Amino acid sequence: MQFCANKLDKKDFFGKSDPFMVFYRSNEDGTFTICHKTEVVKNTLNPMTIKVEVHDFIGEFTTSYKDLCRGQSQLNVYEVVNGKKKIKKKRYINSGTVSLLSFSVESEHTFLDYIKAGTQIHFTVAIDFTASNGNPSQSTSLHYMNPYQMNAYAMALKAVGEIIQDYDSDKMFPALGFGAKLPPDGSVSHEFPLNGNIENPYCNGMEGILEAYHQSLKTVQLYAAAVQDGSQYFVLLIITDGVISDMAQTKEAIVNAAKLPMSIIIVGVGQAEFDAMVELDGDDIRISSRGKLAERDIVQFVPFRDYMDRTGNHVLSMARLAKDVLAEIPDQLILYMKSRGIKPCPPPPAYCPDDHAQTTPI
Structure with missing residues (x-):
């Protein structure tokens, strides 16, 4: 996956933020577990393409595998929301946006x-x-x-x-x-x-x-x-x-x-x-x-x-x-x-007995 972020909130008093993204997966009990952190992008509010909390702490958004599979589109432009700001400020809209640039699924061969x-x-x-x-x-x-x-x-x-x-x-x-x-x-x-x-x-x-x-x-x-x-x-x-x-x-x-x-x-x-x-x-x-x-x-x-x-x-x-x-x-x-870009060939077909072989019921 590739994301880019735009107009994120400033978090540092004297400069811009150092944003990075933290990806979570959902658990059956409704909690979330961290499964990936991106690298920190130094001193910018518009980080370059990076590989879903947006930290420094700026806000968060949620998505799903089904939505991500749709690729780059308006459906995959997410508002980054800071819950505390939303409660305190009536006119608060968001803390920036994150857009999906590309999404693909690759098999990891063992x-x-x-x-x-x-x-x-x-x-x-x-x-x-x-x-x-x-x-x-x-x-x-x-x-x-x-x-x-x-x-x-x-x-x-x-x-x-x-x-x-x-x-x-x-x-x-x-x-x-x-x-x-x-x-x-x-x-x-x-x-x-x-x-x-x-x-x-x-x-x-x-x-x-x-x-x-x-x-x-x-x-x-x-x-x-x-x-x-x-x-x-x-x-x-x-x-x-x-x-x-x-x-x-x-x-x-x-x-x-x-x-x-x-x-x-x-x-x-x-x-x-x-x-x-x-x-x-x-x-x-x-x-x-x-x-x-x-x-x-x-x-x-x-x-x-x-x-x-x-x-x-x-x-x-x-x-x-x-x-x-x-x-x-x-x-x-x-x-x-x-x-070398070498993928395993399909395994040879498993041996199957003759489909027409007669069987005797017991």
Whole structure:
């Protein structure tokens, strides 16, 4: 809705008013509840177009959805009435007018609307296997394979993975590794398939990834860049100890990725400081690179140690972990779709039995 106001009463002794509008909705018991406040328009009696008490306090008027739907017309020019002035002054008419300039109704699509419409969510998992994690053969390593319990990487992967795989269309996860020395020559690779199959780097479900856990993946950009019509959305899950040796390049990659249909989840394991991860998260300050601000926030970071339940209730703590790491995905997907003007397609028709099928009454 857009309104403009004219010739509102002065409320300030030395100057004009600073008007703003407060919208209420009616309740069943006859009371009203505030549902929106506009911004204050400074020092004017004729505020510019603003998005129904008129405050500073000037007066009020009432309207209805039915009336507003009629759009701009004389029917939607409202007298702003101050009840106290009306009682005190016999010749009082009004404290100004408010006119409706335009009115439209837009549907707000939800995350589930896109899922129901067939948008495919594809997850990619990344496990940091750089030297900062320590030698996997030693118990001090974050990758140490204890025969009696899972390490932090495996626990984080299992906790989040068992949730996200239910949103993945085919439960086949492309898995490319980084930061490990590969046989036979021991060269360090930052892009290799976990399963050793260059042509088909997909793992079947979380169990498949856990089986291929000795390696990890780095980026999903090459998967996401070509599909930007809203039919697919990609999520990169990175499990890392938080050590970043190329922060500038990482920021640049995230700023570029913000234009793509993708989100990045980072789970930090170990006891290191995660200041760099918090910076990448961008909740407080939007991430930027070379003076260029990211189009949207696509990173969600959580430190795994905050979810280690000292009472031993790992089921509950892992459920909290999964909930928090996935918390921002719906809004990030919706923001991408809205910025591109992509609306969910009508969902496929529900299956209906043959209308002509014969039934036997009981």
